[in-house]
Amino acid sequence: MIKNGSMAKNSLNVIRNYPAIPIILSLLLAFSLLSPFFLTGINMESMMAANAVILIAAIGQTFVLLTGGIDLSVSTVISASAVLSGVVMASTQSVFLGVITAISVGILFGLFNGVLIGHFGLTPFITTMGTQLIARGIAFVVSQGIAVKGTPDAIVFFGFSSFLGIPYITLVSLGILIICSILLTQTTWGRKIILLGSNRKSADFVGINTKKIEMSVYLLSGFLAGIAGIISVANLGNAIPGVGDTILLIIIGGVVLGGTSMNGGEGSVQRTILGVGILAILTNGLNLIGIPFYDQLIIQGILIFIGNGLAMKISSKSSLAM
Amino acid sequence: MQETTNKPLLSVKNLKKTFGLKTVVNNVSFDVYPGEIITLVGENGAGKSTLKNMLCGLLEPTEGQIFIEGQEVKNINGYEHGISAVHQELSLFGTLTVAENICITQLPGKPGNVNWVEVDNIAQKQLDFLGIDIDTKSLVEDLGTGKQQIVEIAKALLHADKLLILDEPTTSLTAPEREKLFIIMERLKERGVAIIFISHFMDEIYKMGDKYIVLRDGHQVGSGFLKDVPRNDLEEMMVGRTIGESQIDLKPPQEVDAIRVENLSSYDFHDVSFTVKKGEILGIAGLVGAGRTELVEAIFGIRKSKGNIFINDKLVSPVTISKMLENNVSLVTEDRKTNGIFGIRSVRENISAATIESFVNRKIKGFGFRNEEEKTMEVVKDMNVAIPHIQSKIKSLSGGNQQKAIIGRWLSTKPQICILDEPTKGVDIGAKFDIHTMIGELAKQGVAVIVVSSDLPELLQISHRIKVMRTGHMVGEFKREEFNSAKIISMAASSAYEKKE
Numbered sequence: 016m017i018k019n020g021s022m023a024k025n026s027l028n029v030i031r032n033y034p035a036i037p038i039i040l041s042l043l044l045a046f047s048l049l050s051p052f053f054l055t056g057i058n059m060e061s062m063m064a065a066n067a068v069i070l071i072a073a074i075g076q077t078f079v080l081l082t083g084g085i086d087l088s089v090s091t092v093i094s095a096s097a098v099l100s101g102v103v104m105a106s107t108q109s110v111f112l113g114v115i116t117a118i119s120v121g122i123l124f125g126l127f128n129g130v131l132i133g134h135f136g137l138t139p140f141i142t143t144m145g146t147q148l149i150a151r152g153i154a155f156v157v158s159q160g161i162a163v164k165g166t167p168d169a170i171v172f173f174g175f176s177s178f179l180g181i182p183y184i185t186l187v188s189l190g191i192l193i194i195c196s197i198l199l200t201q202t203t204w205g206r207k208i209i210l211l212g213s214n215r216k217s218a219d220f221v222g223i224n225t226k227k228i229e230m231s232v233y234l235l236s237g238f239l240a241g242i243a244g245i246i247s248v249a250n251l252g253n254a255i256p257g258v259g260d261t262i263l264l265i266i267i268g269g270v271v272l273g274g275t276s277m278n279g280g281e282g283s284v285q286r287t288i289l290g291v292g293i294l295a296i297l298t299n300g301l302n303l304i305g306i307p308f309y310d311q312l313i314i315q316g317i318l319i320f321i322g323n324g325l326a327m328k329i330s331s332k333s334s335l336a337m
Numbered sequence: 338m339q340e341t342t343n344k345p346l347l348s349v350k351n352l353k354k355t356f357g358l359k360t361v362v363n364n365v366s367f368d369v370y371p372g373e374i375i376t377l378v379g380e381n382g383a384g385k386s387t388l389k390n391m392l393c394g395l396l397e398p399t400e401g402q403i404f405i406e407g408q409e410v411k412n413i414n415g416y417e418h419g420i421s422a423v424h425q426e427l428s429l430f431g432t433l434t435v436a437e438n439i440c441i442t443q444l445p446g447k448p449g450n451v452n453w454v455e456v457d458n459i460a461q462k463q464l465d466f467l468g469i470d471i472d473t474k475s476l477v478e479d480l481g482t483g484k485q486q487i488v489e490i491a492k493a494l495l496h497a498d499k500l501l502i503l504d505e506p507t508t509s510l511t512a513p514e515r516e517k518l519f520i521i522m523e524r525l526k527e528r529g530v531a532i533i534f535i536s537h538f539m540d541e542i543y544k545m546g547d548k549y550i551v552l553r554d555g556h557q558v559g560s561g562f563l564k565d566v567p568r569n570d571l572e573e574m575m576v577g578r579t580i581g582e583s584q585i586d587l588k589p590p591q592e593v594d595a596i597r598v599e600n601l602s603s604y605d606f607h608d609v610s611f612t613v614k615k616g617e618i619l620g621i622a623g624l625v626g627a628g629r630t631e632l633v634e635a636i637f638g639i640r641k642s643k644g645n646i647f648i649n650d651k652l653v654s655p656v657t658i659s660k661m662l663e664n665n666v667s668l669v670t671e672d673r674k675t676n677g678i679f680g681i682r683s684v685r686e687n688i689s690a691a692t693i694e695s696f697v698n699r700k701i702k703g704f705g706f707r708n709e710e711e712k713t714m715e716v717v718k719d720m721n722v723a724i725p726h727i728q729s730k731i732k733s734l735s736g737g738n739q740q741k742a743i744i745g746r747w748l749s750t751k752p753q754i755c756i757l758d759e760p761t762k763g764v765d766i767g768a769k770f771d772i773h774t775m776i777g778e779l780a781k782q783g784v785a786v787i788v789v790s791s792d793l794p795e796l797l798q799i800s801h802r803i804k805v806m807r808t809g810h811m812v813g814e815f816k817r818e819e820f821n822s823a824k825i826i827s828m829a830a831s832s833a834y835e836k837k838e
Contacts, residue, residue, distance in 0.1 A: 201705045203693050209682065210690055216676035220639065221691040221746075222662045280681050335683070335728045 034274050034325050035289035038318075039296065046300035053303055056180050064174075064250055066295040067184040068093065068258075070288060071243040073266045074188075074195050075236035077287045080270055081199075082212045082232050083279025084132065084139035088124060088146035089240045089266060090259035094154035096120035096244030098163055101254025105165030113170065117245035118238065124150055125237015133230030143233075147263075154256040163254040174249030184246050191239065196284045208232060212279025269294050272322045293322065344407055346371045346499055346531050347392070347420075352401035354387050354555075361387045363555040365401075369500060371529040374522065376536060376546035376563065378575055380793065384555040385535050389502050392533070393422040405499075416442070421497030423489045425504045431478030436460035438477050439492045463491040467521050483514025490521065494530075501525065502533045507541060519545060537624055538830050539568055551575055572823040585777030585799055587817070590617035594650065595785030596666075596754050598636065601644035605631035606809040609644075613754070613785040618776060620800030621789045623829050628809040629789045630671050633756050637661050637668040648754065664754070667691070667747035671758040671789070673736070677743050680732035684724050687731045688713040688746045716745040721771050737768025744772065748779075755779055756787045761795060773799055793822055805829050 030036060046053040072089045079086040096117040104113035128146055131137045176183050199205035207228050211218040218225050247258045273290025275282025297318060301311045345368035354362040362384040369375055379385050390396040392403070393415035403410050405418050415421055429438050439460040446452030460473040469487050477485060486506060493501060503522075507515045522532060522545060536542055542549070543563060551559040551574045559566075559574045597612045606628035613619045623629050635642035638657040646653045648664045661668075670676045679687050689696060689709050696706040714727055720741040724734060731739055740760065747755065757776070761769040776799055780786055790796050796803050797820050805813040805828045813828045815821070 203697060206686070206693055206706075210679050210686065213679035213682045214676070217679050217690070220637075220658065220668070220670060220676050222659055224659075280679070335726060335730065 032274075033286060033289055035272060035286065035293055035322065038293055038322055038325070039289060042293065042296045042300065046296065046303065050300065050303040053300060058299065058303070060177055060180055060182055062295055062299040063185040064177075064182040065299075066291060067182065067188040068243045068247045068250060069262055069265055069269065069295075070185075070188040070291050071191055071239050071246060072236075072262070073269045073287050073291050074192055074284050075239035076266055076270050077275050077282060077284050078195070078199070078208060078232040079139070079236050080212075080267075080275050080277055081208050081279055081282050082229055083215070083277075084229070084232070085143065085267070085277070086128065086233060086236045087140065087143040087263065088128060088150055089236055089243075090261075090263035091147050091151035091154060092121055092124045092237060092240040093244045093247060093259035093262075094256055095124070095150040095157075096241045097247045097254040097258055098154045098158045098256050100245050101163035101166060101248055102157060104167050104170070104248075105163055108165075108167050110167050110170050113167070113248070114245050117248075118241040121237045121239070121241020121244065122234065123237070124240070125234040128237065129230035129233035132233060133226045133228075151260070154259075158254065158256040160256060162256070166248060166253055170245075170249050171252045174246075174252065184249055187242075187246060191242070192284055192288055195235075199284060204228070204231070209280055212281075214280070265291075265294055268319055272319060290322075293318070343370055345369060345404075346406060348404035348407075349392075350402045350404070352388070352391060352403070353399050354384075354391060354396060355399045361555050362391070362398075362552075365550075365552070365555075365557045367550055367557070367560055369531045369533065371499070371531055372526050373547045374526060374532045374534050374545055375548045375550060376534045376542045377550050377552065378536070378542060378571065379552035380575055380791070383552040383575075385552055386504065387555075388552065389422055389424075389504055389533070389535065392500075393420050393502060394418075416496035419497050419499030420502070421493035421500075422502035422504060423486065423493050423506060427485055427489050429477045429485055429489060429492075432476060434474050434476055435464075435471055435480070435488050436473035438488055439463055439473075439495060441492070442496070459495070460491070463495055466494070467491055468524060469517070469521070481514070483510045483517065486510065486514075486518065487521065494525075498530065500531045500533065502535070504535045505537065506534075507536065507538065515541075539572070539827065542571075543568065568827075569823050572826050575826070585773055587618070587777070587799075587801060588616065588781055590614040590780070590801060591783060595648070596636075597647040597650075599645040599647070601632070601635060601642050601646070603631065603635055603640060603642040605640075606635075606806070609806075609811050611804060611811065613787060615753075615785055616780050616783045617801045618780050618786040618788060618799055620796035620803040621787065621806055622793060622796055622803050622825055623791075623806035625791060626808075627806040627829070629806050630758055632806070633668060633758050633787065633789055634670075637666060637756060639668075662691075662750070665750065665752050666754045667750055667752040667756065669740075669744055669747055669755075669757045669760055671762065673739055673743060678731050678739055681730055683728045684717065684722070684731050684734070684742055685710060685713045685727045688716050688742055688749065691746050691750050712749070716749055717742070720745040720748075720775070735768075737764040740764050741768055741771060744775065748775075752779075752784060754785045754787070756789075758789045759791065760788060761790070761792060769795075793825060797822060 052058055072093060076086055076089060099120050100113040100117035103116045104110065124146055128143055131142045132139050173183055178186060199208070207223045211223060211225050211228050215225055248254045251258065269291035270287050271277060271290065272293055273286035275286055294315065297315060298311065301314060347369040350366050352362060352365045353360065365388060377385050377388070387396060391398050394413040403413055410418060430441065436457045440456045444451045445455040445459065457473050464471055464473065467487060467490065471480070471484055471487065477488060480488065506518060510518065525532060534545060546563045549560060549563050549566065549571065550557060551571065553575065591614055593615045594612045595615045599610050601609045609632055621629050631640060634640045636646060638661045642656070646656055648666070653660055653664060679690065696709045696712070698705040698707045710727060717724060717727065722738050722741045722745065724738065731742060734742070744760065760772050764772065776786055776788065788796065788799065801817055803815045803820065803825060804811055805825055807829055815825060
């Protein structure tokens with residue numbers, strides 16, 4: 016009896032920490048009943064591959080939201096780093112140089128955001144909106160608006176391979192997830208990010224260098240956008256200048272849906288994978304049962320209301336910090 | 338005072354208000370007659386604001402009765418019953434015009450179609466009534482504090498033509514503005530409006546008031562006509578001795594200077610110099626707004642200032658938070674909520690926040706926090722913090738427990754100089770006792786302690802020495818054997834506005 020009671024309590028705690036879990040479970044159940052193809056290995060594999068880029072960018076976004084900021088530039092920084100690395104790879108056929116280029120582009124944009132927001136105190140929304148436009152412009156100018164041809168075979172092969180049914184690129188994103196989760200929960204850097212997001216003044220007064228911490232999260236977000244850029248080349252086989260244009264809201268929506276607060280100070284990367292998971296399953300499932308794209312948008316919108324409402328309700332009831 | 342034959346406008350009988358276990362206002366009874374000015378005096382936390390809020394209907398009394406013109410009134414609604422209060426924090430809309438602000442609660446015209454001409458007329462009429470010339474079309478944020486206050490009074494009088502409560506209206510006024518306010522008060526008095534006037538300044542109290550009511554720890558310890566009570570008696574009534582005081586035995590401080598502040602100046606305070614010895618508790622007394630918080634925040638490096646600060650005879654330069662932390666200085670800030678706690682984070686994280694580096698696991702290069710839970714639990718026990726769980730959000734605790742946790746946070750940095758700004762503000766009696774004991778312990782261990790407090794009995798109990806600050810200047814010092822609450826109060830308050838000009 017006692018054991019049952021504590022088990023019930025434990026599972027309640029899990030739901031409290033991860034309000035997205037019941038939504039994921041019900042979506043999985045619903046779609047596997049509605050479509051026989053949904054739970055097949057092929058479908059799962061393609062769903063994971065299609066969302067690797069989004070997951071990587073969403074992990075970076077989680078750190079930014081935790082400080083109470085926002086990074087609107089991630090989506091097009093992905094495009095810019097994809098295109099620039101695509102150009103480098105096309106002319107050198109070196110995957111290594113491509114990776115270096117993509118990461119450098121991401122870091123440069125992240126540093127730019129970080130210095131403007133952290134050091135000069137500009138508003139995150141406006142600053143990253145500006146960088147978003149710049150990055151998008153660069154992506155289109157450099158590529159002249161068309162996919163960059165001449166991607167090395169090695170990276171295309173990497174994008175299509177998988178291990179035990181899990182695509183390589185998904186493994187990369189999961190590796191990043193684990194590393195970032197450790198950084199956030201097990202280092203003073205991570206702790207300082209959370210304290211800063213919870214109350215910037217209190218953080219200043221206990222001696223946290225809040226400017227530096229704030230700068231660092233935009234740098235991380237840019238760095239991960241760079242990685243996401245090269246992963247998008249692997250996934251799509253080409254560097255596409257518009258690759259990031261449509262995914263910004265999915266990235267931010269995934270993070271928030273997972274239960275990370277936009278006010279800062281509350282959240283985790285584990286929640287982010289669940290939030291991204293919800294949107295991924297939903298898109299995939301609705302496609303399978305033949306719901307047209309624009310109808311899907313309506314359903315997605317409604318689900319965001321439900322998910323966010325549920326998360327808020329659960330978190331406001333809890334007196335424990337998460 | 339000719340009204341004593343009339344029937345009272347407002348009668349309060351045995352009014353009581355409790356919050357949880359704490360009684361804030363206890364057994365208060367008085368009458369207010371039309372056209373008289375009652376001064377309500379008492380120290381911070383004596384229950385003045387709670388009484389005020391009950392009279393204008395913001396709080397419901399726990400016990401007791403309120404009569405308005407002979408009729409008992411339950412569920413008092415200030416505006417409906419002709420009572421209105423001008424609170425210390427003005428409630429005006431800066432970006433709206435004077436006229437809009439005055440009429441905001443009751444805009445004339447049909448819904449969706451405000452009669453703006455009428456708005457202007459009403460506002461003009463109110464201002465004429467007060468005899469003040471302010472352009473009704475100017476924006477409130479463009480006015481000085483004094484004029485804003487008059488707009489607030491005009492707005493209040495639109496509804497309250499019987500009783501006006503002014504809560505410390507002069508603290509932020511310049512001398513001419515204050516005079517203008519007094520003229521308005523006289524004018525209202527002539528027209529039969531009763532005024533309850535809350536003030537700290539003895540000069541004003543005697544100048545304007547007819548009667549007085551003294552509150553101390555929620556009790557009404559005295560009332561009557563001001564002309565019958567000498568100033569010293571009134572001050573003594575205000576301070577008195579608190580019930581259930583904490584006794585801490587003070588040891589003489591060591592003969593070594595821990596911190597020396599020389600000629601520190603900023604916008605809010607001027608040319609402040611003092612030293613604190615190891616093991617000494619220095620109290621800083623003064624009124625709200627005297628520059629005490631600004632001073633200690635400047636010492637901790639939060640605010641910019643000119644002058645020198647020496648710690649252990651070494652000049653600290655530049656004065657920044659990180660430098661001060663290196664020198665083992667800690668500051669428990671006054672405003673817990675905005676710059677003390679991390680509200681949505683756990684008690685554990687709140688306590689470890691200032692020492693987080695020390696929990697890092699050295700074996701696996703900086704990963705994981707070792708013993709954080711054990712160490713913070715120890716702090717919780719030492720500080721006697723009542724918590725449901727170490728993971729509880731700190732904002733779910735009571736004010737006293739939050740404060741004890743924050744003090745615990747700073748004590749775990751092993752401070753050599755510990756500054757506490759209003760350490761027992763908004764804290765219950767039990768926690769107050771704990772905090773006093775802890776301050777005494779610190780001094781015994783040789784820590785130099787600086788306590789800023791508006792609670793004078795508290796400073797009298799725990800300090801070796803008290804310095805008095807007034808309008809940004811250090812105006813006096815009392816050694817423990819010279820402690821005299823009436824003298825300290827009058828030094829902190831008397832003609833406080835003269836230097837402001």
